[in-house]
Amino acid sequence: MDEINLRVCGQAGQGLQVLGTALGRAYKNAGRHVFMIQDNMSRIRGGNNFFQLRVSQAPVSAPRQKADIVAALDLDSIDSHRKALNEKGRLILDAKAGGDAPVQEKEINIPFYEISKNACGDKRFVNSVLLGILARMTGLLFESVESSLVKAFSSKGESVIQKNLQAARAGYDHTPGVGFSMSESNPPVSQPRLLMNGNEAMVMGAMAAGCRFYTAYPMSPSTSIMTLLARYAKPYGMIVEQAEDEISAVNMALGASFAGARSLTSTSGGGFCLMTEGVSLSGMTETPLVIINAQRPGPATGFPTRTEQSDLDLVIHGGHGEFAKMVLAPGTIEEAFLLTGYAFQMAEKYQIPVIILTDQYLAESQIDTEPLDINRIKAAHAQPPAEADLVHPYKRYALTESGVSPRGIPSLINEVVYADSDEHTEEGHITESADTRVRMVEKRYHKKTASLLKETMKPKSFQSHEADTLLVGFGSTQGVIKEVCERLQKLKIGCLHLPQVWPFPSQAFIELTTNIKHLVVVENNATGQLRRLIRRETGLEADASVLKFDGRPFSVDELHARVEEVIGSWK
């Protein structure tokens, strides 16, 4: 087998995330590529959650629809997972976990709870037993399991590590056959490589950029940004402050930024709604602001723990009035890292709000990745503007060619700084002047947007030279679209991925699609927001949309089938 797909399901609170990370890390350390999605219900205990891990000889950045192995820690929702098995797939269960459920065809009954009890005197080590079983079934050496478990429990002390190792060993030894072993046609990928999700990559990007102040109100699926930063904050001189609400978070981020700190806040769509007045305030006061919106399905509370790309319109338009802003949409772990650093740089350079748009799928999917280089991110801290750029008395909103005024930071320049959310004069005082109004709007919107357009990130194209049809997407769908392109190369299909959606890279988009016959826009939403944006900004009407809005990410198989269907309909 060139790849193996594993799904482990169980109740919330059974430790699936720790198990998933340990399993993913074990395969990564063994030189395999891994990609893992998290599918969780919005509850603390019970219900049915799962992770699905794709292990491959080639780099992978999207999930498959079906699994070779489904392992069930809990039998309550077993029927839904049975459907996820592929033809040769096997379901591993402990029949006793469901009151001696009869074992059906394609099922392997292993008493993992009992194995845990026998090995460690406690049923609670069942996850590690399962880890051993899955490793053995898929031909993974025990040493990879061992190093991964030591890492997973390193903070819990030697005794916990030993018990988990005993449990894993017992599971490993109990499992006779291999059955799903990966072929060894490709040599193992050289290490070290990282196993990270999108939120973790953005945390590292923010820290590399010299972010000193982070504030947020907890909201899935952005919350792990806050918890990870909180863990790292102290030695790096960062303050992580939990706000009373998202309105406070965005205004705190602005206060810190105005006073001189690189500051960040993150949320999901509902929280972003509350932040929009702050986005507008950033635009008006020309205070740098970086917001991460990890999208989840709306409207209102929606699906708190699931994925969607339905906030594109919201973030592009969110914030009343007209002012320059930037919206970035990373599609890989590396982009999540680099674009977070870039967001700080651009927010500061143009004194504007920059929004990074991700979603639950990118935020929580773990992917193996080359080590990330912090030197590709420019760090900065508060500094006075160059004396040569200043006029005295200092004017915070001095009119300039570029629309950007030298940014005075209180106490770092020897004069006072006035900033105002009202329409204001160059000095920063309230005005009712029509002439000043026009000049300030031109400064905040036209001049800055013109400059931003000059350095807009172009869409990334793949396999587009020979292509008749381009699949177009933004953000988290990059991996799945690319893989489907590779599979459908014979049909002359390429793709474009937009890492920046605002200001829209119209000129580059038009150039890249000049010789293309068909555009198909792929989006995790119900109404084709990107398709509309393309039409509005370029005049180009796409030929078709492939939309998905059930709260789940596209699998390679599903997108493959749906693109084939679209293309088939043209013939």
Added chain:
Amino acid sequence: MEISDFQSNDENAWCQGCGNFGILNALQKTLVQYGKKPQEIFLVSGIGQAAKLPHYIKANCFNGLHGRALPAAVAAKITNPRLTVIVTTGDGDCYGEGGNHFIHNIRRNVDITVIVHNNQIYGLTKGQASPTTDRGYQTSVQTGGVILEPFHALPVALVLGAGFVARGFSGDTAHLSELILKGIQHKGFSLIEVLQPCVTFNKLNTFSWYKKRSDYLHHDKEYDTGNKNLALTKALEWGDKIPLGVIYEEKKPCYADLALLPEDGLMGRSARDMSVLWDDFL
């Protein structure tokens, strides 16, 4: 420092005879006495007539959104602890639109001074009831008179653990100026509510109405500003007598102490050696 050092050349937009002038004068006087330079002072405000005050003083100013002065102010103070941060806000801005921030920033206890211009009415939107408008007062919206219980901020602040709670009167700038100075010198969240007549929209709570009710706490030699129960009783008084002065003061650790904030806050370069952290993802 002289008064002229803190004089702004921005044109004043308040009504003639507005109670805000007394607060402006008192604050300028305080700043002269306090002795820091204008560029070391940071005034933060939201929206309303009180929120315009920072434009009329020469000092750093962030005149942000309605109700949102407090979050911006505390974050700025955390970022640069060398700035003396003062919020000028109104009863609508601070207790209405910004109510949630009022509650939680008292709990956060960042070292800022908050001056609430309480004129018991909405001025800039032309005379609707504010959270502190007395019951029965008729406005263009509350046509049958206000039926809501007024918001009593001082007892609320005490219950939330505020370490400095005071009330002044814009008609007594000398006394108010002293209160503001004490508030600035108090380490932590300092609340100074100021009785301030709105000469245009509040026909009930006028200059003489407040003056007649002024009950200076320092006249009572027995009054102990460290006694919280007594302070609560005083803070709840609102009627024929309205207590003025420092109602409660308590030294307690502020945010910077508890968060172990470095002296230069977040102003410098952050540590950039992240090599240890990558290990978490190997």
